[in-house]
Amino acid sequence: MSEAVMYSGAKEALGKEGLIEDWSRDKQVFGVPWGKAMMWVFLLSDTFIFSCFLVGYMSVRMATTDPWPNPSEVFALEAFGYPVPLLLIAIMTFILITSSGTMALAVNMGYRKNRKATFWLMLATAILGASFVGMQIFEWSKLIEEGVRPWGNPFGAAQFGSSFFMITGFHGMHVTAGVIYLLVVAFRVKNGFYENRPDGYKIVEITGLYWHFVDLVWVFIFAFFYLW
């Protein structure tokens, strides 16, 4: 007697068919659209990836006996004749926060079915995201010019470069993907693609989840890599 019959009392398929039947049973756990649940699961896995990078960075920074370069000096920029610590990083942080705000408003406008406002807010979010990536490219070029490499740099422990390029590079890749994602959804909103869909403008909220996550990761990178 199969276990499936024992538990449910009904006659059920076994083997491969039984597997499919069990896993597609359609008993809903999460009262949200499937896209939203899946985005959350994806973001959870992404959380682990970024955590591994940051924990790896912590490990090499703790284990090295060489002095760690002072991020406050390495990332300083000259303004008005003085080196201002972390100037560009601070500007990038504020740009990302601004884009998070426009995204949150876009989600709200989407639910109000205000297509025009949703489109423009999402476009603004994408432009802010693109400018963030632009500044990151500037930051990378500056550091590479000064001799920072994944295998060494003149300012201290070699592990600084490898952590920096790995962590900010992976984050920058997420921002770039987010900009593309935002543009695709924004133009679909504009063209009325979601007008008669069962889940309507919930896609805007799902896109927003991804974008806010990118901002969330930056909060941790800013604290652990640049400030600590």
Next chain:
Amino acid sequence: MSDDGTQHPLKIYYIMWIGLFVLSMFSYATDFMADGALRTFLILLFMFIKAGGIIWIFMHMGWERWALKIAILGPPVAILVLIGLMALESDYIEGSRIENYGESTMEVVSPEHH
């Protein structure tokens, strides 16, 4: 069902937005403090408040049902174990490096700005 977000007043988003700006300014300000336990505490404090706000308000987690909250926010707790283990291990590696190879003799230069 979780609510669909249609009835959220905009006010809470504006408050969160301004809050993030203010907290980020505080975060940035810690860079001008002397190194020490207080600075580390403030870096972590502002970081957690910002992260919590983004997840709770901007990502709508505060309005979700417990099924989703637990499924998504529960697993990352395991990361704390990884942090603890790796901190112990790294501390040991640093100690054995100093014991066997001595202190670092690396010569470093200060970054220049132009």
